[in-house]
Amino acid sequence: MGVFLGAAFGFPTVLFTPMLFVVLGYWIFVIVGAADTELLDSVDSNGDAVGLSAFLSRAGLGRVPVTVALTLLICVAWFASMMGSILTTLVDTTSTPLLYALGAVVLVIALVVAWAVTSGVVMGFQRFLPARGGDSKHELVGRTCVIRIGEAREDFGQAEITTAGGASISIPVRTISGEVLSSGSTALIFDHSPDDDVFLVTAFDAALDPGQS
Template identity: 85%
Template sequence: MDLFLSAAFGFPTVLFTPMLIVVLGYWIFVIVGAADTEMLDSVDTGGDAAGLSAVLSKAGLGRVPVTVALTMLICVAWFVSMMGSIVTSLIETVSTPMLWALGAVVLLIALVAAWAVTSGVVMGFQRFLPKRRGDSKHELVGRTCLIRIGEAHEDFGQAEITTAGGAAISIPVRTTGGEVLSVGSTALIFDHDAADDHFLVTAFDPALDPGQH
């Protein structure tokens, strides 16, 4: 037990131990229904991955929710660094620089192993995973949004909409026929102007939204 605790809270495993505790706590919340597996996923106004989603996509891990990818990365990194720390602790040396050097090597191996194992698992199971993508501009047509930053009219308008992944994004909107929508009002997106890259909206009664019932 002493060896386990020494390795878990020693360098480099100590870098991952707090993360592992957070991960375990997060999945407990998911199991009891207090958290969502896609809570860290985000997209930009064009429907492309943003933030952590974009980073993981570039690393080849974009086919699974961010929380799943991070969980796998942290768990593998913790396990590899734990095993590496136990092995290096058996080496008879009292040289502190040597211990730090060995720890740095173990850390590097743990990071590489975490990415390799996680990407391998994602690639191996991607045929069974549904295609994950953010809301495209065309898919936003027919959805409702909230007018933000002043009034929306034929020349200016900014609205907020929540994507299927739960991310709130800001989109440019315009009205037609001289209609003016006040800030905070609900609007219906009925078209997308590809030439000027904005959405056309009109007033909408929130009571008519089936998602509110």
């Protein structure tokens, strides 16, 4: 136990340990419906990835939400760093410069392994992932979606919609004028807010569907 704690809170694993706790807390919030899986995703008015989304896309990790990519990167980096740190304890030395040098080597290896594993996982599951951007933001306006993960309100909401290719994707939604839509209800997407990158929805009345006879 002492070796485990020493490695977890020693250099370089200590750089990833706090991140691991943040990741754990974030996914707990996602499960209870208090956070959005696309919280860190960002696009410009043309639907092109910007900021962190663009960086991860250029690194070959753009086919999944930013939060998913970061979760994989942090978890794998932490694990690889832990294993490397434990192995360095086998080196019989008390030289502080040497120990920090070994830690730096472990850090570089952990980052490389994290990128390689995460990239491999994303590439391996590409066939099961919807093509992000296959349906532009504006093309989704006018379509219906199903509210998921609690209620959709002015400050929070998550919905599921089926793309033109038949894949189900999750999108962030918001209501206006204090409207609250319960989980499982069908909503109509009537606009897209590029500033917040969310879709504005309202209750859908099937009787108003032009496709109904």
